[in-house]
Amino acid sequence: MRIRFALAGLVAALVATGAVQAQxxxxxxxxxxxxxxxxxxxxxxxxxxxxxxxxxxxxxxxxxxxxxxxxxxxxxxxxxxxxxxxxxxxxxxxxxxxxxPEMAVWDxxxxxxxxxxxxxxxxxxxxxxxxxxxxxxxxxxxxxxxNGFRNLTNSKRPVAKLEDLNDIKLRVMQNNVFLDSFKALGANAVPLPFSELFTALETRAVDGQENPYNTIVSSKFYEVQKYLTVTNHVYSxxxxxxxxxxxxxxxxxxxxxxxxxxxxxxxxxxxxxxxxxxKALADLKGKGMQVNELSAAEANRMREKLVSVNAGIAKSVGQQTWDEVNAAVQQARNA
Ligand code: TF8
Missing domain, CATH: 3.40.190.170 (Bacterial extracellular solute-binding protein, family 7)
Structure with missing residues (x-):
């Protein structure tokens, strides 16, 4: 009896110290x-x-x-x-x-x-x-x-209004939501993997791209992109x-x-x-990027064009997922 208790005690002590877990x-x-x-x-x-x-x-x-x-x-x-x-x-x-397909809702x-x-x-x-x-x-x-809120950069011209995007060849991530979103804005959207992006920008195979400030800094896109527009168009x-x-x-x-x-x-x-x-925006300005904010009116015009893709997203992720996600967002917003 006593030995059994002693053993049980030993095992408990070993478990507590984590020694048994090694196995x-x-x-x-x-x-x-x-x-x-x-x-x-x-x-x-x-x-x-x-x-x-x-x-x-x-x-x-x-x-x-x-x-x-x-x-x-x-x-x-x-x-x-x-x-x-x-x-x-x-x-x-x-x-x-x-x-x-449901992952598209995040886009x-x-x-x-x-x-x-x-x-x-x-x-x-x-x-x-x-x-x-x-x-x-x-x-x-x-x-x-x-990843974060995404912003637009390009090497062609400052984008201050919707029409400025018209002939811009813009790299987008490889999915239909991004493709549709930037087509809706009038850009020439080209899907490319991220790993090919720097070279595509450098060789001007594409004019622009969109990513969070962090990535524009870490991937040194400021070396090959002059203009940055603060759009915060989507959280990735x-x-x-x-x-x-x-x-x-x-x-x-x-x-x-x-x-x-x-x-x-x-x-x-x-x-x-x-x-x-x-800190990144100041950093990017310091590196020579020209940053412009959108006027409230232009931001709204872009927003309206962009939300036109929502019906398509709801369809591809399923109405139920769409509703659940939007209800959760509303709840978080009101909390
Ligand atoms: C993109 C994304 C990338 C990510 C990363 C390579 O533009 O924002 O940052 O896919 O994991 O492709």
């Missing part, structure tokens, strides 16, 4: 791919995630954060995750629309009016529901990170995903380490991104 971790290399440069908000958060995972797994799980699209563009990495050739990645939800122009609304909706039930749809496609979605999320094939072979303890670290990385990334974005 729950196998040595693993986790390739975590991303598209931006190392010195970017994406890179910093990927490295923070790597450190957290390594620490929490007692050094058993080693995350290799691999940027610059060295493992491929967003869509190429998604295929590698699905096939089990790569473990993890972070990328734009916009590039997942081909696999999960709705002016869906969120501030970052707080985005956090509440993306981290809430409807954000989870859309994220969960990845599983049937071979990926597990862990958390949404912030990033999403951290795992190969389902690989995930299914992990222990519960390993999964928990990844999940917890993902949440920590999300909180870190959003804070870092917002701090950087707040």
């Amino acid at each position: 729950d971790f196998k040595p693993r290399i986790v390739r975590f791919g991303y598209g931006l440069v190392d010195n970017s908000n994406q890179g910093r958060a990927a490295r923070m995630f790597a450190q957290e995972v390594e620490k929490a797994s007692g050094g058993k799980m080693k995350v290799r954060a691999i940027g610059n699209a060295s493992l491929g563009s967003d869509t190429q990495m998604q295929q590698a995750l699905i096939g089990g050739a790569q473990e993890m990645m972070v990328g734009s939800t916009a590039t997942l629309v081909g696999l999960v 709705t122009p002016f869906l969120f009016s501030n970052a707080k609304e985005a956090d509440v909706v993306l981290d809430g039930p409807v954000g989870d529901k859309i994220k969960a749809k990845l599983e049937a496609k071979g990926m597990v979605g862990l958390v949404y990170w912030e 999320p990033w999403i951290v995903t795992v190969s389902k094939k690989w995930w299914d072979g992990l222990s519960a303890a390993e999964k928990k380490v990844l999940q917890d670290a993902a949440i920590k990385s999300r909180d870190f990334e959003r804070k870092d991104t917002r701090e950087e974005a707040a």
